[in-house]
Amino acid sequence: MGKVYLTGAGPGDLELLTVKALRLIREADVIIYDRLVNLDILKESKDGCEFIYVGKEDSNHTIPQDEINEVIYKTALKHKVVVRLKGGDPFVFGRGGEEGIYLRKRNIKFEFIPGITSAIAVPEYAGIPVTHRGVTVSFRVVTGHESSKEQSQIPWDNYKTDDTIVFLMGLHRLKHITQKLMEIGKPKDYPIAVISRGTRHDEKTIVGTLEDIYEKAKELPTPALIVVGEVVKLRDELSWFEK
Numbered sequence: 001m002g003k004v005y006l007t008g009a010g011p012g013d014l015e016l017l018t019v020k021a022l023r024l025i026r027e028a029d030v031i032i033y034d035r036l037v038n039l040d041i042l043k044e045s046k047d048g049c050e051f052i053y054v055g056k057e058d059s060n061h062t063i064p065q066d067e068i069n070e071v072i073y074k075t076a077l078k079h080k081v082v083v084r085l086k087g088g089d090p091f092v093f094g095r096g097g098e099e100g101i102y103l104r105k106r107n108i109k110f111e112f113i114p115g116i117t118s119a120i121a122v123p124e125y126a127g128i129p130v131t132h133r134g135v136t137v138s139f140r141v142v143t144g145h146e147s148s149k150e151q152s153q154i155p156w157d158n159y160k161t162d163d164t165i166v167f168l169m170g171l172h173r174l175k176h177i178t179q180k181l182m183e184i185g186k187p188k189d190y191p192i193a194v195i196s197r198g199t200r201h202d203e204k205t206i207v208g209t210l211e212d213i214y215e216k217a218k219e220l221p222t223p224a225l226i227v228v229g230e231v232v233k234l235r236d237e238l239s240w241f242e243k
């Protein structure tokens with residue numbers, strides 16, 4: 001029986017990979033990877049390493065998590081070093097916990113290898129600090145994707161404060177998100193940014209207000225995340241990556 005390394009691959013830029021993750025990618029017999037993983041990382045693997053893709057092509061073709069769990073488990077029965085590679089960090093909307101629980105129940109050993117999460121690194125590449133002295137003392141990372149359209153699981157009323165809010169998986173719900181934020185009392189001209197393909201060579205950021213961002217940013221390619229808060233304005237002084 002092998003061991004599974006539930007590993008964060010970082011947000012995109014190949015160099016935003018931890019030394020530990022790189023070592024395991026080089027040692028891996030099998031790498032089970034997601035759509036958000038920068039494929040150049042796989043070139044670091046040893047000869048004969050096997051690759052299994054469990055990403056989804058679009059939101060209509062998701063491989064059910066149960067099936068992914070089973071693939072990881074079966075692979076670990078046959079191979080010694082199994083790297084389960086995920087975009088960003090395994091615990092930030094990465095379902096790493098679920099995979100760990102599944103393996104523990106079946107007596108498969110595992111380790112978690114944290115990754116640099118897009119929630120912090122992508123705004124950073126866009127010159128938007130998630131906290132900034134004198135501007136905000138906290139930030140939240142929220143899913144923009146809700147399992148049911150009718151019943152919101154997002155506690156919108158909690159977001160009346162001036163925390164920075166980072167929405168992951170939210171581009172397709174951008175209009176809904178901005179409407180909700182205005183409904184709970186945020187001003188129409190409150191700053192918001194959408195960052196597409198962050199930390200990659202074709203990263204693109206669009207800055208706007210709750211009122212106009214949807215029209216400005218709806219066509220941006222994915223992956224993309226949304227940052228809401230006064231910190232967005234700091235991009236004027238801190239932008240450094242995009243040409």
Ligand code: SAH
Nearest residue numbers: 088089092094117118168169198223224225
């Ligand atoms: N575990 C990941 C997040 C998984 S959820 C992490 O820690 O980063 C997937 C969402 O992350 C995407 O829908 C998008 O909102 C965001 N995301 C991931 N990589 C991104 C990137 N390079 N640029 C912009 N958003 C990204």
